[in-house]
Structure formats: structure tokens, C-alpha cells
Amino acid sequence: MDIAEAAKRSGVPASTLRFYEEKGLIRSVGRQGLRRVFGPDVIERLALIALGRSAGFSLDEIAVMYAPDGRPKIDRERLASKAEELDSLIGRFTAMRDGLRHAAVCPAKSHLECPSFKRLLRVASAGLFEPKAPGVPAPRKMTAPRKPRGTKS
Amino acid sequence: MDIAEAAKRSGVPASTLRFYEEKGLIRSVGRQGLRRVFGPDVIERLALIALGRSAGFSLDEIAVMYAPDGRPKIDRERLASKAEELDSLIGRFTAMRDGLRHAAVCPAKSHLECPSFKRLLRVASAGLFEPKAPGVPAPRKMTAPRKPRGTKS
């Protein structure tokens, strides 16, 4: 499988595949001339990486967990603590969502006069004092609609 | 209220206050010599900004909503759509949290052999095809424990 094929199968851009390889997150099984050749397992590996990212792990954290060899020791404590992080995040998001929904239909002249809105303000301020905010993958920019553009297929 | 006072009251670093002012998110009521003087309302304003950030709005979006004058038209449609975004995010996070919790106690030799884990993989991959991912404030770095360091108080 060449890089274009891997990109197509996984949905991950070729540039990202090179970047991941450089970071040690994936490996190519060899080269044909200059060109990387990937084994079929790279697809699963990429799914694993996407999973980690979705869960809020950084690439560096993922690199440690899914070590360079095969699939390695995914530290269960780490998973559990990440789950807790997510849980509290979910709580905050839920409050935020409900607050937003209310604000969207709230009849108060000014939002500042609405008790629900004020409650929301407190939630937000509370978040301020948690510098440990987990964070989600990233609101990526996506320059262009990712057109495959002339893959030799 | 000088900038140090505003920083202390709001919990927002002075550098950020300057940055926000430059961006037009807050305003100082005047100067004493070089020094900015803030009105008491800046605190509420900052809470409002924190609220917007928590809900996933960018500073630019917030700048538009909480316009330069007083407190302006917070577009209700926008709020509702942000609530929907949050809602779907909550759904993904919840799946992720549950998956992580399971993985943390899963008895399967390899996570790859666990059906729940595979389901999780699918969730993650699904997320891949949503470039519109909302995103949360930011996994800020927080250089030092933010010591007030000799505020004249």
C-alpha cells in the first residue's frame, strides 16, 4: 500500500501520515525507491490514533500509550482518569447546553436579568478556575474540501 | 480600578486584559497617566466572555455578540445552534467516556479483541468525518501557577 492508498483508506491526508511517521506514531514497512510502503495494519493503527485524539489525548500521550512496537500497555489508570475528565467536561457542557437553550427562548429583556443566565455565568466562571481543562481534538481549519486530486487510481 | 485590581477580581491575567481591550472585548473607562482605569462593570463583562468561551465561541464571535457599546443582541438562533453543537459533542463525549471506563476494566487480553473497544473505534472514526467539530476553550498551557507577584496591595 502506498501513501495515497493509505490516505484514501483511512481518510487521513498523506501529509498527516508523513507527519505521524516522523512523530513515531505509525511506521511504514519499507520503501519502494523513495516511496513509503505501508502494511495493512496501519489503518487500524490510525483508527486507534483517532480514538485517542477523540478522547482528548495529545499526540505525544498517544505515542507513549500505543508504543513503537506493536500495541502496547494502555495504562488502565490513565484511561479511567481520562474518563473522569471527560465526565466532568460533560457535566459542564450539559449545563452550558441547557443554559444556552434557555437563553435562546428566555423572555427577560436583558439576559443579565434572567436567573438562569446568571447561573450560567457562574458555571463559566467556575470553569475559569480549572486550568486543567481537558480539551477536545481541535476545531481544525480544513483549508479546502480535501479533494483527492488526481490520485493515480 | 487599575489593571491589577481587575485582574485580581476577575482572575484574568493583566496581559489578557490588555489583549482583550486591544481586541475590543472590553474597554477601560479612561487613564490615570499611562494606566488604564476600569469600571466595575468590566468584571461582569469578563464573566460574559468566559461564558462565551466555555460555550465554545471564539473571541471574534464573542466580540460580535457582546458588541462594543453596552450588552447587545445575543442572536438567539446562534445560541440554539451552539446548543445543538454542544449536544452532539456531549453525545460523542459520553460514548467516549463510557468506552474508556469499559476499557479500563475490560478483561480481554488485547483491547483489540474487545467488542466495546471496537465500537469505540467506530465512534472515533465517525468523528473523523466531521471537520466541523465544535471544540472547547483550549487546553491551555499555564506556564506557572500564576503568582500575583508583588501586586502593590
Added chain:
DNA sequence: CCTTGACCTCAAGTGGACTTGAAGTGGCAC
């Protein structure tokens, strides 16, 4: 054989939200 264009490398750029550093000003406690 020769062109083509997909692949390669390496350096630099991007974006959002700030932070940091250098150099300068001036309010206020003494």
C-alpha cells in the same frame, strides 16, 4: 527512451489565544 506526475525532504507557515521580553514612563510612598 522520455515524459509525467505522484512521491520525496526539509523548512517555514497557519491559527487561536495568549504570554513574554525589552525598553520606557510615571504615580506614589518615603
Added chain:
DNA sequence: GTGCCACTTCAAGTCCACTTGAGGTCAAGG
């Protein structure tokens, strides 16, 4: 009146996960 240091400005740096561009190589189809 004067020294200190909190404030000022402006430019540049940071972080993360990539993307983009320039300049180059080479496998394969015609």
C-alpha cells in the same frame, strides 16, 4: 524630590497539530 516598581507599548515567542511550498527524485505508461 526621588527612587522604585507597577504600569505602559510593541514585537516576538509559544503551543499543537498539521499544512504548504520549493525544489528534487524516480517508477511506470506510452
